[in-house]
Amino acid sequence: MRWLRHDLRRMRWIAVASVPAIVLAQTAAAQVAESAARPTGIFNSDRLGLLVALVLICGAVVGCILLARTGRPLKIRKLAALEAVDEAVGRATEMGRSVLFVPGIQDMTDIQTVAGVTVLGRVARTAAEYDARLEVPTSRSIVMTAARETVQAAHFAAGRPETYNDNGIYYITDEQFGYVAAVTGKMVREKPAACFYMGAFYAESLLLAENGNAIGAIQIAGTAEPSQLPFFVAACDYTLIGEEFFAASAYLSGERDQLGSIKGQDIGKLMVAAVIVIGCALATVGALFPATGATGAVDALRSFLGG
Amino acid sequence: MHEHNGSGSPSFLARLGGIDRRWIFLAMGLSIALPILLKLRFPEYPGPMAKATFDAIESVPEGSTVLVAFDYDPASAAELQPMANAMVHHCASRGHKIVFMALWPLGRQLADKAIEEVLLEFHPGLRYGTDYVQLGYQAGNEGVIKLMATNVPEQYKTDTKGTPLASLPLVAQIKSTADFALIASISAGYPGAKEWVQFAESANPEAFKLVCGSTGVQVSQLLPYYPKQLDGMLVAVKGAAEYEMLVEGKYPVEKNAERLGQGRVRMGPQLVAHMLMIGLIILGNIAMVAGRSRGGAR
Amino acid sequence: MLQRTIPIAILSLSGIILMLAYFSPLTTSWGETVLGWFNVLAAVAFVLGAGNLLRVNLERISAQRSGWAYSAITLVSFFAMLAFGLLKLGAVPSEKHPDKHFAGAYEGPTAPYGWMYEYVLSPLTATMFAMLAFYVASAAFRAFRAKNTESILLLGTAFIILIAQTAAGMFLTGWIPQDSVFAFLRFDSMKIAITEYIQTAGMRAITIGIALGVAATSLRLILGVDKSYLSKS
Numbered sequence: 001m002r003w004l005r006h007d008l009r010r011m012r013w014i015a016v017a018s019v020p021a022i023v024l025a026q027t028a029a030a031q032v033a034e035s036a037a038r039p040t041g042i043f044n045s046d047r048l049g050l051l052v053a054l055v056l057i058c059g060a061v062v063g064c065i066l067l068a069r070t071g072r073p074l075k076i077r078k079l080a081a082l083e084a085v086d087e088a089v090g091r092a093t094e095m096g097r098s099v100l101f102v103p104g105i106q107d108m109t110d111i112q113t114v115a116g117v118t119v120l121g122r123v124a125r126t127a128a129e130y131d132a133r134l135e136v137p138t139s140r141s142i143v144m145t146a147a148r149e150t151v152q153a154a155h156f157a158a159g160r161p162e163t164y165n166d167n168g169i170y171y172i173t174d175e176q177f178g179y180v181a182a183v184t185g186k187m188v189r190e191k192p193a194a195c196f197y198m199g200a201f202y203a204e205s206l207l208l209a210e211n212g213n214a215i216g217a218i219q220i221a222g223t224a225e226p227s228q229l230p231f232f233v234a235a236c237d238y239t240l241i242g243e244e245f246f247a248a249s250a251y252l253s254g255e256r257d258q259l260g261s262i263k264g265q266d267i268g269k270l271m272v273a274a275v276i277v278i279g280c281a282l283a284t285v286g287a288l289f290p291a292t293g294a295t296g297a298v299d300a301l302r303s304f305l306g307g
Numbered sequence: 308m309h310e311h312n313g314s315g316s317p318s319f320l321a322r323l324g325g326i327d328r329r330w331i332f333l334a335m336g337l338s339i340a341l342p343i344l345l346k347l348r349f350p351e352y353p354g355p356m357a358k359a360t361f362d363a364i365e366s367v368p369e370g371s372t373v374l375v376a377f378d379y380d381p382a383s384a385a386e387l388q389p390m391a392n393a394m395v396h397h398c399a400s401r402g403h404k405i406v407f408m409a410l411w412p413l414g415r416q417l418a419d420k421a422i423e424e425v426l427l428e429f430h431p432g433l434r435y436g437t438d439y440v441q442l443g444y445q446a447g448n449e450g451v452i453k454l455m456a457t458n459v460p461e462q463y464k465t466d467t468k469g470t471p472l473a474s475l476p477l478v479a480q481i482k483s484t485a486d487f488a489l490i491a492s493i494s495a496g497y498p499g500a501k502e503w504v505q506f507a508e509s510a511n512p513e514a515f516k517l518v519c520g521s522t523g524v525q526v527s528q529l530l531p532y533y534p535k536q537l538d539g540m541l542v543a544v545k546g547a548a549e550y551e552m553l554v555e556g557k558y559p560v561e562k563n564a565e566r567l568g569q570g571r572v573r574m575g576p577q578l579v580a581h582m583l584m585i586g587l588i589i590l591g592n593i594a595m596v597a598g599r600s601r602g603g604a605r
Numbered sequence: 606m607l608q609r610t611i612p613i614a615i616l617s618l619s620g621i622i623l624m625l626a627y628f629s630p631l632t633t634s635w636g637e638t639v640l641g642w643f644n645v646l647a648a649v650a651f652v653l654g655a656g657n658l659l660r661v662n663l664e665r666i667s668a669q670r671s672g673w674a675y676s677a678i679t680l681v682s683f684f685a686m687l688a689f690g691l692l693k694l695g696a697v698p699s700e701k702h703p704d705k706h707f708a709g710a711y712e713g714p715t716a717p718y719g720w721m722y723e724y725v726l727s728p729l730t731a732t733m734f735a736m737l738a739f740y741v742a743s744a745a746f747r748a749f750r751a752k753n754t755e756s757i758l759l760l761g762t763a764f765i766i767l768i769a770q771t772a773a774g775m776f777l778t779g780w781i782p783q784d785s786v787f788a789f790l791r792f793d794s795m796k797i798a799i800t801e802y803i804q805t806a807g808m809r810a811i812t813i814g815i816a817l818g819v820a821a822t823s824l825r826l827i828l829g830v831d832k833s834y835l836s837k838s
Contacts, residue, residue, distance in 0.1 A: 044630050051628055057817065061824045109643055111819050114826065121833035141654030142647055150833065170661045171654035175726075177382065177733035189672050202496060203382070203524075203734060210740040213747070214328065224815040226808050227524040234748040242811045246818030249831060257830045265821040272813055328743040335742045349772035352779065354793060381727040382734040413727075450637055527808040530801055545770050578771040580738065585767055587746040588760065595750050 049304040056271060061264030068260025076259055081220050081238035082251050088194035088218045089126045097193040098133040099123070102183060102208065104199020104223070105139040105176055108146055111246075112224050116199030117146050118249035119222065123196055124154035128163055135192065136169040139179045144171045180204035184211040197221040197236070198245065201228050209235030222248055275305075324594030331587060338583045342575035349578055351571060357549035360539025363516045364394070364489060369402040371488035372477065376503065377407065377414035377421070379495035383522055384417055389570035390520040390547035391417070391493045392425045393554045396567055398491075399430045399439075400558035404477050406487070408442040408463070410451060410498045415444040415467065425567070429560050436475045443467035448498040449506050456484050456510035485514035493520040500529055504536045512536075520546065548574045613829045620827035658683065689718035762799055769796035 068074055092099045101123055103116040120136065127134040134151065138144040148169045155164035172182045184207055187195070195212040197205070197219070205221075205228040212219045213235055221232040222240030232239045240248055243265065250258030279301055286295030341347075353361075367373065375394065379387050398405050405426070407418040418441060426439060433439055442463045445451045454462040459481050460472050472478045484490060484507045494500040500519035508517050516538045521529055523543035533540045541550050547570030560567060623639060626632035662676035688694050695717040696709030711718040751757045768774045774792030781791050788794055825831040 042629055042631065044628055044633070047628050054624070057820050058824060061821050062828070065828070065830060107643075107647055109640065111822060115822055118831060118833045140647070141650040141652075141657075144654060144657065145650070153833070167661070167664075171657045173658075174651075175730075177730045181729075181733055185672075185675065203737060206737055206740050206744065207733070210744055213744075224818065226527060226811050226815070229811070231744070234744050243814035243818035246815075246822045249822075249833060250825065253831070253833065255830075258825060261821050261825050261830065264824075265817050268817045268820065269814065272817070326746075328746075331743045331746055332739045335739050339738065350775070351772060352775045352793075355797075380730070382730045385731065385735070416723075450640075526800065527804050528812075530805050531809065543770075574772065578773060580742075581767045581771050582773065584742055584745050585764060587742060588749045588763065591746045591749065592751050592760075595752075 053305065057264075057268040060267040060271070061261050064264035064267065065257050065260040068256040068263070071256075074256065074259045074263060076251065076262055079240065079244055079248070079251055081222065081240045081244070082248055084218070084220060084238050085123060085126055085252065088196075088220060089123065089130050089132050091218055092127075092193035093130045093132045095193045097191060098135050099127050099194045099196070100183075100187065100192040100217075101134060101136045101196045102199070103136065103138060103143055103147060104197075104201055105179060105204065106200040107140045108142050110200050112200040113140075113143060115224075115246050115249060116222070117143070117150050119196075119198045119245075119252065120147055121150040121154045122249065122252035124151040125158045128155045128158035128160045131160075131163065134168055135186075135190075137172050137179070137183050137186065138169065139172060139174060139176075141171055144169060176202065176204060180207050184208065187211050187215055187217070191215045192217055195219045197223070197232065198240075198248070199223065201225055201232075206231040206235060212236070275301075320594055320597035322594070323590055324598060334583055334587075335580060338579040339576040342579050343572070346572075347575040347579070348571060349574060351545075351548045351552050351574060353549040353553050354546075356533065356540045356542065357546055357553060359534060360518045360520075360541050360546075360550060361397070361553040363518050363538040364397050364401060364403075364491075367401070367403065367488045367516060370404065372404045372406060372481065372486070373398050373489040373491065374406045374408065374484070374487045375418075376490070376492045376494075377409040377418040378411050378492055378499040379417065379522075380411050380413040381417070383495035385573070386522050386544055386547075387493050387495060387520055388417065388420070389544065389568075389573070390541045390550055391421050393547065393551045393567055393570070394491055394493070394520065395421045395425045396429055396560075397554045397558065398489075399426055399433065400554075403489075404437075405439045406442060406478060406481070407439065409444040410448065410502075411495075412444050412446075415441075418443075428563060428566065436470075437477055440475050440477050441467045442478075449502040452484075452498070452502055452506040453510075456507050459483055459486075483511070485511040487515050489516040489518065491518050491520070494525070495522050496525065499525070500537070501525075501532075504529075504532045508536045544570055544573045544577055546570075609832065613832065617827050617829060620823065624827075655683075686718065686721060689716070689721065693718075762803075765792060765795050765799060768792050 089099055101120055103120060104110070104113050106113050108114060108117075124134055126132075136144075136147050136151065138147060148166050151169060152161075152164050152166075155161050172179050187208075188211060192215075195208070195217045197208055198221070201208075201223050202225065205223070205225075209219060209221065209232055219236040220238045220240075221236040222245035223229065223232060224242050224245055226242070229239065229241055233241070247262045247265065250262050279298060282294045282298045282301070285292055286298055364373075375391070375398070377391065395405065407422065409415045409418055422439065422441065426433060435441075443466065445462060447454075451462055459478070463472060465471050466475060466478075472481070480486070490503060490507060492500040492503045494503075500521055503517060503519070517536065518539035518541075519529065519537055520541040521543075526540075526542045529537065529540060541547060549570075551568055551570045555564075555567065565572070619639070623636050626635040659680070662680050665676040666673045666680070690711060693707055693709055693711050693716075696706070696711040697713060697716050699705065699708035699710065702708040710716065712722075713719045714723045745763070749756070749760050749763055751760050768777065769792040774796070778791040778793075781787050783791075789798070822831075
C-alpha cells in the first residue's frame with residue numbers, strides 16, 4: 001500500500017497547483033455577470049446595521065476574553081452532557097468496548113463540523129488517558145484528514161503518542177443514507193459502549209440514536225440543526241442544544257480564554273434580547289397609540305438591522 | 308425490574324414498559340401496510356395554508372410563466388412528490404407556462420417524473436419550449452438563486468437538452484426571477500424554500516408570488532416567513548392531501564386520477580400510525596405508573 | 606512551530622478578510638470564490654477517501670475479520686459503479702456523435718449506471734428513510750413518559766399534534782364552529798396555535814443562540830484561542 005500513499009501525496013500537489021487556474025477562469029466569468037447588478041462604491045450601506053451588530057457581538061466576545069485573562073472569576077453553569085464525557089469513556093474502558101464518535105455528515109465548510117472536530121479532540125484525549133479504543137467513521141474525506149490530525153494531537157497531549165492508530169478514523173461515503181447504514185451496521189455488530197454524535201445531522205439522527213439505544217450504549221449528542229434536536233433529546237442520554245454544542249469545546253478545555261468567549265456569547269444574547277424587548281415594546285405602543293409614531297420607529301429599526 | 312408478587316396485573320402492566328421493540332416495529336408495519344392494502348381513505352378538510360397556496364396559484368393571471376423548483380431527492384419523494392404532482396397539474400390546468408428546475412442533483416429526475424406522469428398525461432397538448440421547459444439541475448446551492456435573481460440566462464445557459472434559452476420562446480424573454488409570476492419550491496432541506504425566501508424574494512420583494520411545499524420537520528424554520536414572504540405553504544403529506552382536495556375539486560381528471568391522489572392515499576396509514584403512537588404512549592405511561600405503584604406499595 | 610503558526614495565520618487572515626469582504630460591493634463575491642476553491646479541494650480529497658476506503662476494506666477481507674463479507678460487497682459495488690460511470694460501460698450512444706464512446710449518456714435507466722441508480726440506490730435510500738417511521742414509534746413509546754411537569758407538557762402537545770395531523774382531529778372537534786367562543790378547542794386551531802406561536806418562538810430562540818454560538822466559535826478559531834484542531838508540533 002506504500003505505493004498508493006506515495007501516489008496520493010503526489011496527486012495532492014498537482015491538484016493544489018491546478019486549483020488557482022480552474023477557479024480564476026470561473027471567477028472572472030461569474031464576476032462579469034454579477035457586476036451588472038451589484039451596488040457600487042466601497043461600502044454597501046444596506047449592511048450597516050449588520051456591521052454594527054457584528055462589531056458589538058465580536059466586541060463582547062473579545063472583551064470577555066481579555067477580561068478573563070485578567071484573572072476575574074468566571075461562572076459557567078455545568079453542562080450535564082459534558083460532565084458525562086468522562087463517565088461515558090470510562091464505561092467503555094471497563095466494558096472493553098469501543099467509543100464511537102460521529103462528527104456529522106457535512107464537510108469542514110460547516111461550522112458544526114468544525115465544532116464537532118474540536119470536541120473530538122477533547123474526547124480523544126480522554127479516550128487516550130483511559131486507554132479506550134476510539135472509532136471515528138467520517139462522511140467526508142477532508143473531515144477524515146482533520147479528524148486524524150486532531151486525534152493524533154490529543155494522543156500527544158495525553159502523553160500517549162504510541163497509542164494513536166489512524167485505522168480507527170476512516171472514510172465511508174458521502175452519500176447520507178449509505179453512511180448511516182454503514183455506521184448503524186457497525187454499531188449493531190461491534191456494540192460500542194459510548195456513542196458521541198457531534199456535528200451536522202439531518203434525517204439520520206434518529207436512526208443513529210435509536211440504534212445506539214438498542215445496543216445499550218450511553219449516548220451524548222450535540223447539533224445546531226433545530227429540526228433534529230427533538231430526535232436527539234428524545235433518544236439520547238444527554239444532548240447539547242444549539243449554542244451549548246458550540247460552547248462544548250471551550251467548556252471541555254477549561255482554558256480561561258475560551259471560557260471568556262462563552263461569557264461574551266452570553267452578553268451577545270443579552271444584547272439581542274434587549275433589541276427584541278425594545279422592538280416588541282415599540283410595536284405594542286405603536287399598535288395601541290398610532291399617533292406616537294412608534295410604528296415608524298419599529299420600521300426604521302427593522303430596515304436598519306435587516307438591510 | 309419488577310418482583311413477582313403472586314397477583315398478575317401489576318407485574319404484567321409494569322412489564323409492558325419494557326416490551327421488545329420488535330413488537331412495536333411489527334405493529335407499525337401493520338398499521339402502515341393494512342390501510343394501503345385495504346385502500347382505507349378518510350375525508351380531508353383543507354386548512355388555511357393549503358387554501359392560501361391554492362389561492363396564490365389561482366390569483367396569478369391565466370397563462371403566466373411560473374417556476375417550479377424540485378429541491379428534494381428520492382428519499383423525500385414519498386412526502387413531497389404528491390404535492391409536486393398536484394401543483395404541476397394545478398398550474399397546467401390554469402393555463403400557466405411552467406419552467407422546471409432543481410437545486411438538488413436528483414431533483415431533476417423527479418421533475419422529469421412529474422412532467423411524464425402528470426403534465427403530459429393530463430395535458431397532452433402542451434408543447435416543449437412553448438408551454439413548458441426543463442432547465443434541470445445546477446450546482447451552487449443558494450448561489451444559483453442569487454444569480455437567477457438578477458440574471459437567469461447567465462445561470463442557465465441551456466436547458467437539459469442543450470438548447471440555448473434564447474431559442475426557447477417560453478424563456479427567451481426571462482431575465483431574472485422577477486419575470487416569473489409565481490415561484491414554487493418543493494423543498495426537503497438545504498437548499499430549498501428558505502433560500503428562495505432569503506435570496507429571491509428579498510432581492511425582488513412583491514415581484515412574484517412565492518409558495519412552497521416542505522417536509523414536516525422543516526415547518527418550524529419556514530413558519531416565520533408565512534404569510535409575509537411566503538404566500539402559501541404546504542406541510543408534509545397532510546398539506547399535500549388538503550391541496551389535492553382543492554385541486555381535484557376545481558380541476559378533476561377522468562383517468563389515472565390516483566396519480567393526483569397519492570397524498571390522500573398516504574393519509575390512511577398516517578392516521579392509523581398516529582393512533583398507534585398515541586396508544587403506545589398511553590401504554591408506556593400506564594406501565595410507568597404501574598411500576599411506580601408497585602414500588603410504592605412495598 | 607511553523608506547523609501550527611502557518612495554519613493559524615491562514616485561518617485568521619482569511620477569516621478576517623472574508624468577514625469584512627461581505628460589507629463591500631467590490632469584494633462580496635470573494636466568499637463564494639473561496640467556496641469554489643474548497644469544492645475543488647474536496648473533489649480531489651475524495652481520492653484520499655476512496656484510497657482509505659479501499660485500504661480499510663481490503664485489510665478486513667484479507668484478515669477475514671467479522672463482517673468481511675460486507676467489505677467485499679462494498680468493494681464490488683464501488684468498482685462496478687466506477688466502471689459504469691468512469692468508463693461509461695453500456696452508455697447510450699450520443700445522437701450527435703454515435704461513433705464516439707465517451708460522448709454517450711450514462712444517466713438514463715437504459716444505461717447500467719442509471720439503472721443501478723434508479724433501481725438499486727434510490728430504493729435503498731428510500732428504505733433507509735422509511736425506517737424512521739419504525740424508530741419514531743419506538744422512541745415515542747420510550748421517551749414520552751409523564752415524569753414531571755415539562756414532560757407532561759411535551760406529552761400533551763404531542764397528543765394534540767398527532768391527532769390534528771390526521772382526519773381524526775376534524776372528526777373529534779370539527780363540529781365546533783370556527784367563529785364560536787370555543788373555537789380554540791378545535792384540534793386544528795390548537796395545532797396552529799402551538800406551531801405558529803409556541804414552536805416558532807422556541808425555534809427562534811434556539812436559532813438566535815446558534816447564531817451567537819457560531820459567531821463565538823468562529824472568533825475563537827480566527828483569533829487562535831482554540832487550537833485543538835491542529836496537530837501537535
